[in-house]
Amino acid sequence: MANRDGAxxxxxxxxxxxxxxxxxxxxxxxxxxxxxRQLDALDADWHRANRRPASLRRARTWPDLVDDQRAASAxxxxxRTASDLDDLVAATDRRGRARAGRRPEHxxxxxxxxxxxxxxxRADELAARVVLQRILPGVIASARRFRRTTYNDDYTDIAxxxxxLVIRSFDIETRRHNVAASLVSDAVWAGFRRATRRKAFTExxxxxxxxxxxxxxxxxxxxxxxxxxxxxxxxxxxxxxDELEVIRQLARTGSPGLLAQEQRVTPRTIRNRxxxxxxxxxxALGPDWFEWDHQLTVAA
Numbered sequence: 001m002a003n004r005d006g007a008x009x010x011x012x013x014x015x016x017x018x019x020x021x022x023x024x025x026x027x028x029x030x031x032x033x034x035x036x037r038q039l040d041a042l043d044a045d046w047h048r049a050n051r052r053p054a055s056l057r058r059a060r061t062w063p064d065l066v067d068d069q070r071a072a073s074a075x076x077x078x079x080r081t082a083s084d085l086d087d088l089v090a091a092t093d094r095r096g097r098a099r100a101g102r103r104p105e106h107x108x109x110x111x112x113x114x115x116x117x118x119x120x121x122r123a124d125e126l127a128a129r130v131v132l133q134r135i136l137p138g139v140i141a142s143a144r145r146f147r148r149t150t151y152n153d154d155y156t157d158i159a160x161x162x163x164x165l166v167i168r169s170f171d172i173e174t175r176r177h178n179v180a181a182s183l184v185s186d187a188v189w190a191g192f193r194r195a196t197r198r199k200a201f202t203e204x205x206x207x208x209x210x211x212x213x214x215x216x217x218x219x220x221x222x223x224x225x226x227x228x229x230x231x232x233x234x235x236x237x238x239x240x241x242d243e244l245e246v247i248r249q250l251a252r253t254g255s256p257g258l259l260a261q262e263q264r265v266t267p268r269t270i271r272n273r274x275x276x277x278x279x280x281x282x283x284a285l286g287p288d289w290f291e292w293d294h295q296l297t298v299a300a
Contacts, residue, residue, distance in 0.1 A: 036154050036156040036157060038154075038156065038157050038160055039140075039156055039160070042132075042136070042160070045129075046085075046129070046133060049085060049126065049129070050084050050085045050086055051084045051085075055084075055085055055126065056079075056082065056083075056084065056085070058124070058126055059079060059082070059085065059088060059126070059127070059130075060079050062075060062079075062116070062117070062120035062124065062127055063075045063076040063079070063116065065119060065120045065122075065123055065124065065127075066116045066119045066120060067119070068115075068116070068119070070112060071112045071113075071115050071116035071119065072116055073108075074108035074109055074112035074113045074116060075108070075112075075113050075116035075117065075120075077108040078091035078092075078108045078113045085130055085133075088113075088117075088130055089130060089133050089134050091108060091110065091113050092110045092113050092114040092117065092131075092134050092180065093110055093134065093180075094110050110180075111176065111177060111178070111179050114131065114134065114179045114180060115172045115176055115179050117130055117131050117134075118131055118167065118170050118172045118179065118183075119172055121167050121168060122168060122238070128164065128167050128168055131167045131183070132160075132163055132164060132167060134180060135163060135167075135180055135183045135184050135187070136160070136163065138180065138181075138184040139159050139160075139162075139163045139183075139184050139187045139188065140156055140159055142159075142184055142185075142187075142188045143155050143156070143158070143159035143187075143188055143191060143192060146188075146191075146192040155192075158191045158192065159187060159188070159191050159192075161191070162187045162188075162190040162191030162192075163183070163184075163187040163191075165190060165237065165238060165284060166183055166186040166187045166190055167183065168237075168238030169236060169237050169238045170182075170183060170186065224251060227247070227251055230281065230285070231244050231247055231248065233285055234280075234281045234284055234285060237284040237285060238284065239277075239280050239281060239284050240280075243273075243276065243277040243280050243281075244277065246270075246273045246274055246277045247274070247277055247278075247281075249262075250270070250274060256270040256271050256274065257270075
């Protein structure tokens with residue numbers, strides 16, 4: 001009896017063990033294997049913003065930032081059924097809406113929704129963060145093959161920074177299809193391939209007489225013209241207008257001292273603002289930009 005009871009109790013305990021339900025997995029599990037401090041910080045930031053009611057209220061104002069009526073309507077349709085920002089991310093993914101079990105005719109086109117978010121991202125950082133959440137797994141997966149070419153830098157950090165700049169400057173008016181794939185491709189290009197592409201060259205046979213000719217005199221470029229082109233390029237790259245305004249005002253007045261008198265601050269304050277603005281422009285335009293290096297410091 002004791003053995004039978006013991007066996008019965010053992011079988012009962014085993015049955016209870018087998019009946020225990022496994023813990024639920026997150027609704028949007030990350031596909032990123034490689035972790036870094038910046039990725040962990042992004043995850044923590046996303047979890048804070050995701051279910052915050054204020055985030056969704058803010059998101060419902062984004063259709064007003066979109067001039068294209070079709071894209072604005074698609075974003076508004078996605079927002080009507082969204083209970084948090086994760087739902088909005090899923091609305092930009094055809095696989096996400098398929099998992100939701102909704103009929104295609106009842107769901108906004110993912111490319112239209114993502115395109116509207118990219119437009120809103122020019123003016124709202126939270127919209128840019130939603131787009132980043134959408135493309136981040138693809139960006140990290142694509143960037144992984146460059147992990148041995150970044151020396152002491154973490155390739156995930158480079159990929160995240162490049163993706164953020166691409167989102168804020170993406171030309172959605174001319175690239176309305178396959179938006180997510182285009183964003184991933186641009187981020188990988190900006191973060192990894194552009195620098196190595198500049199090292200590639202092709203040897204072209206040249207007659208010896210060419211080296212004896214006198215080089216043509218380059219056309220002179222006025223420093224202010226070069227500065228104006230640099231400021232326009234920086235604006236297209238997403239640099240804040242208040243930083244660019246410092247450069248414009250310095251070009252107008254001619255010196256930090258005169259501008260400091262106008263704004264009733266010290267010249268040192270103006271120089272600090274100038275240095276922060278030029279650092280932002282340098283980071284945004286990168287080594288490929290040939291106009292800014294001398295002209296920006298001379299004219300400003």
